[in-house]
Amino acid sequence: MNGGPGPARTVVAGQNLVLSFTAAIRTASYYGPDNAVLQQAVATLSRLLAEMGHEEGSVTIGVHSHCVFIGRSRVRTSVSNYERFTHLIELFETWEAGTLTFSEGLSEDELIRALKVLAEFRAAEPGDLADALLAAGVTQIRVDAVGVGAQPQAIAPVEAYAAAMQMSEEMSGEEGPHRPGVVRHLRHVTQAVVDQVLRDPRSLVALTTIKDFDRYLITHSTNVAVLSVLLGQRLGLSKSKLGELCLAAFLHDAGKLEVDPDVLQKTGALTEEEWEEMRRHPILAAHSLLANGRLTAPGMRAVVVAFEHHLNYDMSGYPHTEIKDRVSLFGNIVAITDRYDALTTKRPYREYNFTPHEALVHLVENAGTLFDPVLVKLFAEIMGIYPPGTMVRLSSGELGVVCEPPVVGAPLDRPKVRVVSGGEPGTIVALDERAGDEFARSIAGVLNPANMGQLPAVDPAIFALV
Numbered sequence: 001m002n003g004g005p006g007p008a009r010t011v012v013a014g015q016n017l018v019l020s021f022t023a024a025i026r027t028a029s030y031y032g033p034d035n036a037v038l039q040q041a042v043a044t045l046s047r048l049l050a051e052m053g054h055e056e057g058s059v060t061i062g063v064h065s066h067c068v069f070i071g072r073s074r075v076r077t078s079v080s081n082y083e084r085f086t087h088l089i090e091l092f093e094t095w096e097a098g099t100l101t102f103s104e105g106l107s108e109d110e111l112i113r114a115l116k117v118l119a120e121f122r123a124a125e126p127g128d129l130a131d132a133l134l135a136a137g138v139t140q141i142r143v144d145a146v147g148v149g150a151q152p153q154a155i156a157p158v159e160a161y162a163a164a165m166q167m168s169e170e171m172s173g174e175e176g177p178h179r180p181g182v183v184r185h186l187r188h189v190t191q192a193v194v195d196q197v198l199r200d201p202r203s204l205v206a207l208t209t210i211k212d213f214d215r216y217l218i219t220h221s222t223n224v225a226v227l228s229v230l231l232g233q234r235l236g237l238s239k240s241k242l243g244e245l246c247l248a249a250f251l252h253d254a255g256k257l258e259v260d261p262d263v264l265q266k267t268g269a270l271t272e273e274e275w276e277e278m279r280r281h282p283i284l285a286a287h288s289l290l291a292n293g294r295l296t297a298p299g300m301r302a303v304v305v306a307f308e309h310h311l312n313y314d315m316s317g318y319p320h321t322e323i324k325d326r327v328s329l330f331g332n333i334v335a336i337t338d339r340y341d342a343l344t345t346k347r348p349y350r351e352y353n354f355t356p357h358e359a360l361v362h363l364v365e366n367a368g369t370l371f372d373p374v375l376v377k378l379f380a381e382i383m384g385i386y387p388p389g390t391m392v393r394l395s396s397g398e399l400g401v402v403c404e405p406p407v408v409g410a411p412l413d414r415p416k417v418r419v420v421s422g423g424e425p426g427t428i429v430a431l432d433e434r435a436g437d438e439f440a441r442s443i444a445g446v447l448n449p450a451n452m453g454q455l456p457a458v459d460p461a462i463f464a465l466v
Ligand SMILES: [Fe+2]
Pocket: 252, 253, 281, 309, 310, 338
């Protein structure tokens, strides 16, 4: 492929879809549902949506920073289209919506009902458009709403993370991975995580600092999935490979559901026998996933990752195997993100949990032996030297929690910090901000939250938003 016609066709298809969508909304504002002109406009829009979404299963149209996007690609306008693009941008503002996602199950009838709502709707308060669509019986269009003045990107990562958490919860339910329809649901969730990471790689990092002692497997599986996709993205994996990685990372500890619950939940140190039971989980996971019957390539990869994730880079670790001489790339990725999340989470069988900073140091110290050194280096670049969730004392005397890693290219020791005491609690300070020639604040020390309660980098109350 020479790359010429493909991308050019995509650009034109994107423009056509935006123009058709805008025209259909206008038409819906003039005509009733039985009108032939409206039906023609809807048929065209429906066809373009299907063409655009045939690979992904859904199409997202959105507006951000006064630009129109389809998925994560900006749709460029031309002079002749400018007015209609501007109209669509204004409509999104009127709706107080960031994106609309059209699922493949959307019928033309439902699309007409949706267009009527979109043509007439004026937002009174955030979230209203979603309610109005639902009231009109529209279920195949999802609204990512943003309030006026709210951060347009703030909701999407939370949604992606919350969906992932819910999925993990369902996976650990009674039927777990054997529940009907689970594969389809998983695909949607992994897609949401991958899309969000591709849109803004750093937006999900802070959310992975949420740990739940009682529901360890749920938050852990979610965090490992998110962190693995982040690492895969930095590695340059394709979108479909990121989807496979996300799925495999989600399922890496599925075998724990079959470990003796008394051992799994035991408080205090485990005996050697109990550790033996615990160490069966990679094999148990592989067995249970294989028992699922439908072995697609992504499913097979999940089996391999579940089997490998406690095997080290130098082939030490468990389960003991003489067949393989190398751990797969996905296995190496999940080994890092799994260890990082496990070390930073309070566990019933040990008294001390690592700070995110200490966990990173552990990875770096064991790069080349336990962990793939190239992947560790990339992971450190993503997380910064003081990863999100690290509790720090600043040179200003304030105490805070790192909430966002440094931007790419910025010094790795200058993340963003949410102040928790000593200054204005809740404010976020960027450590690469200067006061004259000097940095305004620096990290003066790392505190161990094990003695002070686990502090996530984000306020878990944000989940009330989704
Ligand atoms: Fe594990």
